[in-house]
Amino acid sequence: MSDPSTQNGPRPGGSGRPEGEPILAIEGLKTYFHTDEGIARAVDGVTYSIQPGETLGVVGESGSGKSVTALSILQLLPMPPGKFEGGRILFRGENLLEVSEKRMREIRGNDIAMIFQEPMTALNPVFTVGNQIGETVMLHQGLSKEAARERSIDMLRRVGIPSPEARVDEYPHQLSGGMRQRVMIAMAMACGPALLIADEPTTALDVTIQAQILDLIKELQDEEGMSVLLITHDLGVVAETAHHVAVMYAGRVVEYASAEELFERPRHPYTIGLLRSLPDLATSGERLVTIPGIVPSATRFPSGCRFRTRCSLASEICAAEVPPLERVQGPDGQATEHTVACHHLEAAEAL
Amino acid sequence: MSTPEVNDKASSEVATATAPLLEVQGLKKYFPIRRGILQRHTGDVKAVDGLDFTVRRGETLSLVGESGCGKTTAGRSLLRLLEPTAGRALYRPEPGTEVDWFALPKSELRPYRRDLQIIFQDPYASLNPRITVGNSVGEALKVHGVASSAKDRADRVAELLRKVGLRPDVANRFPHEFSGGQRQRVGIARALALNPKLIVCDEAVSALDVSIQAQVINLLKDLQAEFGLSYLFIAHDLSVVRYISDRVAVMYLGRIVEMGPVDEVFDRPQHPYTQALLSAIPRANPKERRERIPLTGDVPSPIHPPSGCHFHTRCHIAEKGLCNVQYPEMRKVHPNGQYAACHFAKPFGSPAALGGRS
Numbered sequence: 001m002s003d004p005s006t007q008n009g010p011r012p013g014g015s016g017r018p019e020g021e022p023i024l025a026i027e028g029l030k031t032y033f034h035t036d037e038g039i040a041r042a043v044d045g046v047t048y049s050i051q052p053g054e055t056l057g058v059v060g061e062s063g064s065g066k067s068v069t070a071l072s073i074l075q076l077l078p079m080p081p082g083k084f085e086g087g088r089i090l091f092r093g094e095n096l097l098e099v100s101e102k103r104m105r106e107i108r109g110n111d112i113a114m115i116f117q118e119p120m121t122a123l124n125p126v127f128t129v130g131n132q133i134g135e136t137v138m139l140h141q142g143l144s145k146e147a148a149r150e151r152s153i154d155m156l157r158r159v160g161i162p163s164p165e166a167r168v169d170e171y172p173h174q175l176s177g178g179m180r181q182r183v184m185i186a187m188a189m190a191c192g193p194a195l196l197i198a199d200e201p202t203t204a205l206d207v208t209i210q211a212q213i214l215d216l217i218k219e220l221q222d223e224e225g226m227s228v229l230l231i232t233h234d235l236g237v238v239a240e241t242a243h244h245v246a247v248m249y250a251g252r253v254v255e256y257a258s259a260e261e262l263f264e265r266p267r268h269p270y271t272i273g274l275l276r277s278l279p280d281l282a283t284s285g286e287r288l289v290t291i292p293g294i295v296p297s298a299t300r301f302p303s304g305c306r307f308r309t310r311c312s313l314a315s316e317i318c319a320a321e322v323p324p325l326e327r328v329q330g331p332d333g334q335a336t337e338h339t340v341a342c343h344h345l346e347a348a349e350a351l
Numbered sequence: 352m353s354t355p356e357v358n359d360k361a362s363s364e365v366a367t368a369t370a371p372l373l374e375v376q377g378l379k380k381y382f383p384i385r386r387g388i389l390q391r392h393t394g395d396v397k398a399v400d401g402l403d404f405t406v407r408r409g410e411t412l413s414l415v416g417e418s419g420c421g422k423t424t425a426g427r428s429l430l431r432l433l434e435p436t437a438g439r440a441l442y443r444p445e446p447g448t449e450v451d452w453f454a455l456p457k458s459e460l461r462p463y464r465r466d467l468q469i470i471f472q473d474p475y476a477s478l479n480p481r482i483t484v485g486n487s488v489g490e491a492l493k494v495h496g497v498a499s500s501a502k503d504r505a506d507r508v509a510e511l512l513r514k515v516g517l518r519p520d521v522a523n524r525f526p527h528e529f530s531g532g533q534r535q536r537v538g539i540a541r542a543l544a545l546n547p548k549l550i551v552c553d554e555a556v557s558a559l560d561v562s563i564q565a566q567v568i569n570l571l572k573d574l575q576a577e578f579g580l581s582y583l584f585i586a587h588d589l590s591v592v593r594y595i596s597d598r599v600a601v602m603y604l605g606r607i608v609e610m611g612p613v614d615e616v617f618d619r620p621q622h623p624y625t626q627a628l629l630s631a632i633p634r635a636n637p638k639e640r641r642e643r644i645p646l647t648g649d650v651p652s653p654i655h656p657p658s659g660c661h662f663h664t665r666c667h668i669a670e671k672g673l674c675n676v677q678y679p680e681m682r683k684v685h686p687n688g689q690y691a692a693c694h695f696a697k698p699f700g701s702p703a704a705l706g707g708r709s
Contacts, residue, residue, distance in 0.1 A: 012480050027643075061560035061561065061562065062531075062560055062564075105505060107477075144577075162648075176649045177418075178649060179649070184620030206417040206418055206587065207417075207587070207589065207628065207631040207632055207633075208415075208627060208628060208631045208646040209649075210628075210631065211631040211633075211643055211645075212645070212646075214633075215643075218528065233560060233561065234633065235561070236590075236632065236634055236635045238635075239632045239633065239634060239635045239636055239637045240633045240634065240637070258635045259637045260638065263635060263636055263637055264638075270479065273562060274561055274562060275635065277561050277562050277564070277565035277648045278561065278565075278590065278635050279565070279591050279594030279595070280590035280594075280632075280634065287569055288565040288568055288569050289565065289596070290565040290566045290569060291562035292564060293564075294530045294532060294533070294559070294563065295530075316607070333499040
């Protein structure tokens with residue numbers, strides 16, 4: 001529990017922020033998996049928070065722990081092998097790690113809703129679309145069957161599905177991928193959640209459909225004022241939709257900043273490498289900058305800074321001490337909300 | 352090393368670099384739909400419906416488009432992993448020789464198979480989990496009788512693994528011991544084993560994380576420079592396509608709607624579908640939020656494609672009486688070799704007629 005990354009330094013978006021109470025604050029969360037190969041520290045001291053009405057983008061490669069963090073919030077992980085080993089998840093001040101399963105069921109789908117990458121696995125193939133949207137409102141808001149059906153049609157209309165009166169009686173296999181994703185959003189939005197967790201909501205979709213879905217989420221957010229936790233590996237999607245961005249690497253947050261700040265002045269060597277490796281930002285003919293090596297396995301994370309095995313700046317201190325997430329100054333020395341976990345900030349700036 | 356021979360070699364390489372390697376004309380691939388007990392033929396899925404394109408020596412031609420546009424089917428038909436329904440493909444292994452590739456009987460394919468290779472999207476599914484990666488890479492050598500002794504084969508496998516950035520001693524390991532990026536490297540080594548001339552890269556980097564994807568893209572570029580390979584690069588990630596390609600062909604519902612040098616097509620798209628597709632790419636720059644050209648609805652079914660221009664049902668400039676009646680022929684829109692199949696595409700230099708152009 002004495003992990004410096006959770007104990008020291010200002011928390012990203014935490015108490016120092018002027019906006020007031022965050023709707024969700026994750027503090028030093030540790031979710032481990034006890035496997036045959038040892039303990040996988042999938043989430044190891046993650047701290048971030050989301051303000052009402054904002055979109056927080058969480059980016060990272062596979063195995064960075066971004067999805068496990070999200071599943072921890074809703075407690076959708078199999079326990080065992082999973083286990084919470086520390087930290088708090090405060091939703092409107094209530095620690096979700098301490099509430100009963102009954103209370104959790106009230107929160108899931110009602111206050112916090114989630115949409116997944118693959119709509120076909122998230123939708124039940126033997127129920128109609130209307131049944132599945134209606135189920136949540138009947139359960140959480142005590143609507144009658146008829147009222148639930150009306151709500152379903154209304155929701156389908158709002159997510160832009162043509163002829164919703166007919167579509168409400170269709171089964172998931174009768175819909176295209178983009179339509180299914182819309183249905184899942186309709187399901188998630190039916191109860192008017194305060195927080196929407198979107199885990200790679202557009203990864204399986206074509207760019208044109210992706211653009212439609214991202215616009216839809218934004219539109220619904222503007223109308224309802226809900227917060228969105230957007231988990232993705234696509235830096236373009238984050239740049240276009242998120243207000244703030246948390247970059248995760250090997251189970252920890254390594255950098256947090258506003259979207260503009262992060263893309264303009266990335267400070268962590270990992271974030272810098274990640275942005276440079278995008279073909280989008282390279283001139284053709286130029287070699288892509290790469291980060292050498294691969295993400296270490298969760299059962300065998302390196303000591304100290306977990307990025308050090310792939311970092312050109314790594315030195316002895318990086319192996320010995322976990323760098324805390326610390327606030328950095330803006331270019332004119334003013335205070336910012338930008339936090340970075342790196343021992344070699346000055347050197348990283350020269351990268 | 353600035354001897355005249357070297358210079359001569361370099362200039363002859365430039366000359367052959369633009370020579371066509373594979374010329375495809377009217378490629379079609381239909382999948383029959385059969386219904387009922389008698390399995391009556393009731394229709395066709397027109398996955399690929401008449402493609403014309405040329406892959407030149409040493410170039411990267413990309414096929415892009417939304418899922419269901421037929422780009423993967425096109426790549427597989429080209430290699431005859433799927434038998435084409437119609438069309439011709441002239442393969443020119445050396446300048447002066449020409450093979451009618453689609454017309455060859457199956458028994459005569461093998462000598463050319465080694466020239467035409469493929470890398471698949473999913474490195475987990477394309478490697479046999481029970482065979483060591485060394486044997487996976489070396490199998491083709493054995494089948495084609497290239498390196499007949501076990502020692503020669505092992506040497507060649509070691510060389511190939513080194514080429515793709517793996518240590519030669521990993522040859523004795525099994526696929527599950529590798530990460531996704533390393534497996535894709537094994538897939539590349541396997542495709543390289545027989546010194547191919549053309550590699551179809553079917554979403555070869557799509558499943559990889561950004562930092563690993565960059566490593567593999569660099570590797571593909573290095574290998575192309577070293578061996579003068581041609582790539583037919585099939586991908587939906589348009590920023591990768593822009594980076595890696597020389598030319599690009601945009602597909603919609605089984606047909607090419609626009610084709611040309613990658614910079615022209617990306618900077619001055621002439622077909623409304625290309626314009627919409629490009630405007631939908633999210634930019635990794637929060638300050639650069641561009642106006643999108645919205646595309647409503649889904650891609651129509653390739654069983655009953657719309658009449659006239661296939662795109663007219665979703666097009667914001669479609670004109671009734673023209674676009675829904677007549678399929679637009681490919682027309683040259685730039686002297687540089689950019690073509691578009693749109694009734695409203697104007698030749699380069701004339702006043703822009705497209706409302707959606709940015």
